[in-house]
Amino acid sequence: MSRGNISLAALLWLVIAFLVIYPLSILVLESFKIAKTGGWGIGNYIEFFQDAYYLKTFVNTLFLSTLVLLTTTVFGVPLAYILARYRHWGKTVFTALILLPIVLPAFAGVFAFIIFFGKYGTVNLLLMGIGLVEKPINFIYGLQGLVFIQSLHMLPFIVLGLSAGFTNIDPSFEEAAEVEGASGFRRFFTVTLPLCTPSYLAGAVLVFLWPFTDWLTPLILGQVDFLPSVAYINISYHFTDMHRKYMGIVAVVVSSIVCISLFLLARWWVEKKKYTGLSKGTTSEGRVIEPSALVKSGAYVYMIFIAILVLLIPIVLGLAAFSRRWVFEPFPTYWTLENFRLILLESPGLIKNSFLFSGIALIFGIAFGLPVAYLIVRTRVPGKDALDFVITLMLAFPGIAIGVSYILAFWKGIPLAQYWIIMPIALFARRLPYFLRMAHSSYLQLDPSLEEASEVSGAGKIRTFFNISLPLLLKGVLVGVVMFFIMAFQEISTAVFLYKGGWETLPIGIYLNWHRGMEFGIAAAMAFLMIVITFILLLIISRIGGGVLKAAWGAGEN
Amino acid sequence: MAFIEIQSLFKRYKDVVAVNRIQLEVNKGELLTMLGPSGCGKTTTLRCIAGLEKPEEGDIVIDGQPMLSEGFVPPSKRGIGMVFQNYAVWPHMKVFNNIVYGLKLQKISRQSIRERAQQVLELVGLDGLENRYPSQLSGGQQQRVALARALVTNPKVLLLDEPLSNLDAKLREELRFEIKSLVRRMGITSVYVTHDQAEAMVISDRIAVMDSGNVVQIGTAREIYEKPANRFVADFIGTMNFMSGEVVQIPQDTDAVYVRTEFSEKMLCTTSSITETTPGKKVYASIRPEDVEVFTEPPQVTENLFKGTIAHKAYLGNFLYFFVSVNETMIRVQVPHHLPQEEGQELYLFLNPQKCMILF
Numbered sequence: 076m077s078r079g080n081i082s083l084a085a086l087l088w089l090v091i092a093f094l095v096i097y098p099l100s101i102l103v104l105e106s107f108k109i110a111k112t113g114g115w116g117i118g119n120y121i122e123f124f125q126d127a128y129y130l131k132t133f134v135n136t137l138f139l140s141t142l143v144l145l146t147t148t149v150f151g152v153p154l155a156y157i158l159a160r161y162r163h164w165g166k167t168v169f170t171a172l173i174l175l176p177i178v179l180p181a182f183a184g185v186f187a188f189i190i191f192f193g194k195y196g197t198v199n200l201l202l203m204g205i206g207l208v209e210k211p212i213n214f215i216y217g218l219q220g221l222v223f224i225q226s227l228h229m230l231p232f233i234v235l236g237l238s239a240g241f242t243n244i245d246p247s248f249e250e251a252a253e254v255e256g257a258s259g260f261r262r263f264f265t266v267t268l269p270l271c272t273p274s275y276l277a278g279a280v281l282v283f284l285w286p287f288t289d290w291l292t293p294l295i296l297g298q299v300d301f302l303p304s305v306a307y308i309n310i311s312y313h314f315t316d317m318h319r320k321y322m323g324i325v326a327v328v329v330s331s332i333v334c335i336s337l338f339l340l341a342r343w344w345v346e347k348k349k350y351t352g353l354s355k356g357t358t359s360e361g362r363v364i365e366p367s368a369l370v371k372s373g374a375y376v377y378m379i380f381i382a383i384l385v386l387l388i389p390i391v392l393g394l395a396a397f398s399r400r401w402v403f404e405p406f407p408t409y410w411t412l413e414n415f416r417l418i419l420l421e422s423p424g425l426i427k428n429s430f431l432f433s434g435i436a437l438i439f440g441i442a443f444g445l446p447v448a449y450l451i452v453r454t455r456v457p458g459k460d461a462l463d464f465v466i467t468l469m470l471a472f473p474g475i476a477i478g479v480s481y482i483l484a485f486w487k488g489i490p491l492a493q494y495w496i497i498m499p500i501a502l503f504a505r506r507l508p509y510f511l512r513m514a515h516s517s518y519l520q521l522d523p524s525l526e527e528a529s530e531v532s533g534a535g536k537i538r539t540f541f542n543i544s545l546p547l548l549l550k551g552v553l554v555g556v557v558m559f560f561i562m563a564f565q566e567i568s569t570a571v572f573l574y575k576g577g578w579e580t581l582p583i584g585i586y587l588n589w590h591r592g593m594e595f596g597i598a599a600a601m602a603f604l605m606i607v608i609t610f611i612l613l614l615i616i617s618r619i620g621g622g623v624l625k626a627a628w629g630a631g632e633n
Numbered sequence: 634m635a636f637i638e639i640q641s642l643f644k645r646y647k648d649v650v651a652v653n654r655i656q657l658e659v660n661k662g663e664l665l666t667m668l669g670p671s672g673c674g675k676t677t678t679l680r681c682i683a684g685l686e687k688p689e690e691g692d693i694v695i696d697g698q699p700m701l702s703e704g705f706v707p708p709s710k711r712g713i714g715m716v717f718q719n720y721a722v723w724p725h726m727k728v729f730n731n732i733v734y735g736l737k738l739q740k741i742s743r744q745s746i747r748e749r750a751q752q753v754l755e756l757v758g759l760d761g762l763e764n765r766y767p768s769q770l771s772g773g774q775q776q777r778v779a780l781a782r783a784l785v786t787n788p789k790v791l792l793l794d795e796p797l798s799n800l801d802a803k804l805r806e807e808l809r810f811e812i813k814s815l816v817r818r819m820g821i822t823s824v825y826v827t828h829d830q831a832e833a834m835v836i837s838d839r840i841a842v843m844d845s846g847n848v849v850q851i852g853t854a855r856e857i858y859e860k861p862a863n864r865f866v867a868d869f870i871g872t873m874n875f876m877s878g879e880v881v882q883i884p885q886d887t888d889a890v891y892v893r894t895e896f897s898e899k900m901l902c903t904t905s906s907i908t909e910t911t912p913g914k915k916v917y918a919s920i921r922p923e924d925v926e927v928f929t930e931p932p933q934v935t936e937n938l939f940k941g942t943i944a945h946k947a948y949l950g951n952f953l954y955f956f957v958s959v960n961e962t963m964i965r966v967q968v969p970h971h972l973p974q975e976e977g978q979e980l981y982l983f984l985n986p987q988k989c990m991i992l993f
Contacts, residue, residue, distance in 0.1 A: 247721035250685050250708070254792075255735035255782065258709040265734070269725045348725070 079536065084456040087447055091465055094504045099472075102480035106328045110318040119325045129305070129322065133329065136302040139221065139286040146226040147282050148275075151233030152268075154381060157374045158234065159241035161366050172382040174231040178609050179388055180565040180582060181228050183602040185295050187391040188215055188224055190401070190595065197391075200405040220296050225289060227384055229282040236278030240271030246362040273345045280341035281470075287330045288473040290568065295589065302330045303475050303568075310479055311572070324479065331476045338471035389606050395599030414600035418584075424577065425584040425601070428498075432570075432580060433563040435499035440510040440559050443503075445552070448514035449540075453523065463515075470508045474568030477505050482572050495578050498570060502563040509562050513555025517548045557616045561609055581605055634697070636661040636822045637682065637790060642691035644677055651677040652688065653846035659824060664816055666825040668833040669843035670869065675826045676794055678843075682824060683715055683792050684708035696789055714783030715792040719799060720775045722767045728754075728778050729763035735786045753781045756815065773804045780812070784819065791816065791823040797832065809835045830870045834858070842866050860905055864917055864992045874925070874964050875917040875992070876900075880910055890991055892918045896960035901936045901986040910991060917992045922954070922967040924988035928981040929974075937984040946976050957982060 107115050123129045157163075158170055176184065191197045192214035199211040214220060244267070252266040268275075290303035299308060309323025366374065396414055398407030418425070450456055451463050481501050485491035491500070521544060529539040545552075567582035574583055581601050588598040635658035644652040652674040659665045667675035680686040682693055684700065684707055693700040695713075700706045714735075723731055729750060736746045754760045757777040767775055776796060783791055796812070797805045813836045816823050827833050833840050834854040842850045842857060842865075850862035861867035864875060878894035890910055892900045902918050904910045931938060941959035948954075948970070955966040957980060964982060974980065 245719060245721065247717040247719055248723055250683075251715065251717055251721040251723070251779075251782070252734065253685070253708040254683055254711075254713055254715040255786070256709045256738040257734070258707060261738070266723055270723070272725075 077536075080450065080454045080456050083446055084450055084454075084458060084462070087443065087450065087462065088458070090443060091462065094500065095465060095469070098480035098484035099476070101484040102324065102476065103328060105483050106321065106324045108321055110321050119321050120329075123322060123325045123329065126322075128300075129326065132300050132302050132305045132326070135300050136286050136330075139218070139225070139301060140283045142218075142222045143225045143229060143286055144279060144283045146222055147230050147233045148279070150226070150381070151230055151237060153377065154230075155234045155237035156241060157378060159238035160362060160364050161371065161374055162363050163366075163371060163374065169378045169382060172385055173234060173378070175385050176228045176388075177231045178561055178613060179228075180567070180585075180602065180605055180609075181289060182291050182295070182567065182582065182585060183392060183606060184224050184228055184388050185292050186395075186585075186589070186595070186599055186602055187388040188220070189295070190395055190599070191387055191391045192220070195403055197405045200403065204405065216296055216298075218298065221293055221298055224292055224296075225285055229285050230381070232278035232281045233275070234278075236274045236276075237271055240274030241267070241362075243274070244270045249362060273348050276341050276345050280338055284334045284337060284471060284473075287334050288475065288568065290475055291586065302326050303473060306330065306475055306479070307571075324483075327473070327476050327479050330473050334471045334473055335468060338468070389603070392599045392603045392606065395595060396603035397600075399596050401596070414596045415604075417597055418600055418604070422579070422584060425579050425581050426604070428578060429564055429580040429582075432495075432499045432502055433560050435496075436502035436506070436563045437510075437556060437560050439499065439503040440507065440563075441552075441556065444507070444510040444514045444555070445548075447511055448518045449544075451515060452518040453526075466508055466511055469505070472505075474505055474566065475572075477501060478569040478572030481569070492573060495575075497573050498578055498580070501569045501573055502566050505566060505569045506559055506562045510555045510559040513558060514548070514552055517551025517555075520551070521547050554616050557612050561612050564608065564612075565605065635659060636663075636696055637824070638692075638694040639678065639682070640692045640694065642678065642681060642688050642693065644674075644681060644686060644688040650846050652681065654691065655843075655846070655848045657841055657848055657851070659822060661822055662820045663838045664813070664823040664825060664836060666827060666833040666837035666840045667843055668827060668830060668840050668869075670828055672845075673843040674846040675828075675843050679792055679794055679824060679826045682790070683713055684711050712786075712789045713792055714786060714788035714790070716776075716779045716783045716794065716796040718795040720767075720772075720779040722770075722775050722778045722782070724767050726767075727763065728759065728765050728767070728770070731767070731778055732763075732781050732785050734782065739786070749785055753785045756784070757781045772800050773808065776800060776808065780815075784815075784821075789822065791821050793823065793825045795827055796825075798827070798829070805832070812836060834870075842869065844869075860990075861992065864919070867919055867992055872922055872965060873919050874922065875919050876962065876964075878916060878918050880912050880914045880916055880991075883910060883912060889986065892916060892991065894918055894962070896962045897939065900984070900989070902989040902991050903987060904991040909993070918989055919992045920984050920989045922965040924985060925964065925966045926983040926985060927955075927966060927968050927972070928983065931981050932983060934983055937986055937989065939982045939984070941980055941982055943974055943976050943978050943980060946974070955980070 106119055107117065109116055109118050124133075154173065158166065158173070189196065193199070194211045194213065194216070196215075198214065199208070202208045203211065215223070248266055248270060249262060252262045257265060286301060286303075288303060290301075290307040293299060293301045293304045294307070299305065303326075306323045306326035309319045309326065313319040313323070394407050395401055397410055397412065399409050399411050399413055401407040401409075447462060447466065450459050478501065481497065481504075482492055485497060486493070491497050525547065526539050526543055529543045530536070534542060565582060566580075567586060570580060571583060571586065574580070579587065581604065585598045585601045585605075588601070589595070637657075637659040639655060639657040641654045641656065642652050643650075643654045655674075655678065657665075657667075657678070667678060669675050677686060681688050682695075682700075684705070687705065688701065692702040695711065698706070700711065723734075726734070732753060733746050733750050736749060741749075750763070751760070754763060757780050759774065759777050759781060762770065762774065767778065770778065776799075779796070783793075793812070797808055800808065809832055825833075825836060827836075837854065839851060839853055840857055841848050842862075844865050850857055850866050852860075857866060858870055861870065861873075867873040868875070876892075876894045876896070878892040878900070880890055881893045881899065882891040883889075884891075888903055888905070890902050890904050892902050894900055900918055910916070926932075931940075939959045941957040941964065943955050944958045944963065945956040946953060947956075951970060953968050953970050953972055955968060955974070957964045957966050959982065966982065
């Protein structure tokens with residue numbers, strides 16, 4: 076074990092301590108402050124769980140999580156099965172479409188569906204137009220809309236996990252069941268599905284945690300009685316009412332604790348139950364079935380149905396972006412570039428900020444992620460597993476927790492939050508695992524003997540890294556870089572607590588436009604712009620060769 | 634009428650013919666082994682019997698019932714038990730649940746399920762382990778679970794797909810005999826697939842040797858070893874010296890043939906198919922290493938005596954292996970381990986015409 080590695084590890088730990096451990100400790104500390112007396116204690120927590128309202132938000136959030144998980148599971152299981160098992164045309168296209176929501180900003184979906192399914196949205200106007208209904212149907216404002224939007228956003232996590240599971244389990248497990256006399260559904264439910272539970276669970280936990288993280292969707296849909304939304308409102312709007320602020324902080328901590336514990340529980344369970352390692356002789360394709368014509372048509376109808384729902388997001392936002400005064404009409408009639416003109420003229424800073432902050436966050440990400448990946452894969456530095464663990468944990472932390480803890484930790488004392496650099500730093504901290512996972516897996520694939528050969532030839536460690544490792548890692552790293560950029564570009568739940576006038580990014584601009592003036596046109600144009608930028612970045616990924624699917628999965632996987 | 638009849642079975646994967654219109658019959662209570670190198674079509678044939686593959690042509694009749702020609706019978710309705718190469722013991726179920734999976738699908742009382750399971754567990758020597766998970770078992774134990782699971786439903790046919798290939802050598806030899814006696818005792822008609830010739834010879838009543846999608850020979854272990862149908866079979870089963878040559882003379886009214894080889898003008902051999910042997914035909918004069926007789930002084934024989942030099946010597950414990958060079962041709966010879974000869978010494982080889990066969 077070289078001294079260099081140990082100093083490197085120490086340096087990286089220092090960064091983690093400063094950017095993760097310190098602010099989160101401050102967050103927890105603050106939650107024990109009592110507003111009335113100015114003292115300390117667990118009073119806030121006791122009150123939180125005795126207060127009927129906060130308790131309700133907690134139960135509501137759990138209920139919503141359950142509903143979202145149920146919905147994504149019911150829709151995701153057949154979808155994953157079709158994608159993984161049926162031989163059909165357009166597999167790549169459908170896979171890409173169905174996975175698209177992972178890379179689309181969550182709020183983009185909300186806006187699109189409000190325009191399309193809202194009270195006087197396209198669907199209702201059409202239905203009333205042909206006289207099928209007299210009064211508009213409330214599709215979207217309420218629990219049903221919340222479940223629908225959050226489920227569509229999180230569906231890819233279930234589909235990705237399960238279809239990987241369906242592909243990877245040894246075909247003979249199912250054949251054995253078939254020979255034993257179990258056909259069709261029975262075999263699926265007694266053998267196939269149980270064997271896929273670990274891969275299902277990996278995605279399911281992220282789905283379940285989403286309602287503990289997403290404060291924006293409930294807020295836009297007028298459903299505020301959920302933990303993250305309440306936390307956001309309490310902290311952002313009632314910061315003068317110390318008591319409400321502390322209750323907000325408690326809500327953040329409670330959310331985080333739920334998220335972290337469920338995440339760890341799932342991780343532990345998945346590790347314990349890993350079945351894939353037990354099987355031998357798996358084919359790369361897995362068990363691909365040629366379904367009957369009827370089943371195949373059904374599968375197509377189903378895939379197209381989901382794909383259309385996903386595609387509605389960019390299409391509706393596109394329509395809204397290129398039109399004005401799209402109100403009380405099923406489709407826009409007045410086409411214009413006015414929205415884009417307004418964005419470019421009045422707030423070009425938003426676009427600049429988005430690129431600047433995400434770009435700087437990315438540089439931090441690479442500078443930090445590559446050495447960490449190196450330490451974890453190639454060295455035996457003590458504490459490297461703990462380092463990996465802490466960083467992976469960031470996957471589960473709600474964005475709101477990081478945002479709030481940063482504003483608490485870096486306002487006084489270390490007044491970092493008074494400078495714009497706090498924005499990229501926060502984005503970096505929040506999206507750290509995304510890059511690290513990618514770098515990590517590319518490092519695992521790099522045969523150490525290639526590096527050893529260089530060292531034997533007389534090159535030092537650093538020279539070897541730049542001459543041998545980096546060029547070979549480049550592909551995987553580039554995919555990670557672009558994924559990281561996409562995720563940082565969309566970040567709002569952390570950034571919204573930290574921005575000051577002039578620091579707004581595109582997502583914040585979208586939120587403010589909706590929030591202040593209900594300027595749907597401009598918000599839609601901004602969201603459309605983001606989708607276009609994301610799409611271009613995804614094209615770059617697929618050009619690099621990582622594949623959209625792999626990129627997205629590498630990021631989402633835990 | 635045979636218990637399993639495979640009739641002109643044809644199966645291909647895209648452009649590759651895996652099974653080329655084979656005919657095969659398995660008698661009731663018999664253990665037949667399909668033996669061949671990887672890619673010869675043995676596993677595909679087995680999977681066709683199981684119903685896990687759908688062949689393009691042909692039929693499989695089990696106990697008088699056609700599996701293909703009168704509509705495809707799915708694996709679950711064929712009344713078979715199968716042991717997979719990788720065991721395929723379900724890792725999320727305990728041993729007991731693995732074993733009774735198929736029984737539960739039949740309408741049997743819980744009591745008799747327990748009894749059946751207990752019997753089979755004892756039969757394969759797993760009693761006491763029924764509450765373990767497969768990950769807590771050794772490879773050999775998992776194999777026994779797979780076997781128990783295949784046997785518990787009293788199937789009409791037992792199919793075994795290289796069941797021992799993932800075990801270490803010692804255990805493999807042990808389990809060979811165990812499977813054999815188990816299957817014998819139960820009198821169950823079985824088809825066994827392996828690429829291990831020793832395993833096939835130990836375990837089978839009859840062996841079907843396969844090559845590139847064809848059955849090239851069917852017979853008992855002795856028949857196949859002593860009278861291989863062609864060069865491929867002789868080479869695959871045991872070791873054989875092949876001396877390429879040409880038929881020069883066929884004496885009347887005998888099964889003897891004279892062959893010219895690289896190292897001798899005239900060598901006397903025996904042929905099993907006199908009709909196919911014509912003068913001028915290219916053949917292999919073939920003899921097993923253990924059939925070559927070794928002398929230090931020339932013995933009193935008139936035919937097939939050759940002088941050679943020991944090029945290499947290998948000690949294999951219970952016997953010695955000599956590579957003897959006869960006029961540049963290398964002949965492998967198996968001799969008793971106490972022979973004192975060293976490399977470089979001269980020897981006389983007698984290739985007994987009765988043991989020296991003609992192969993194509």
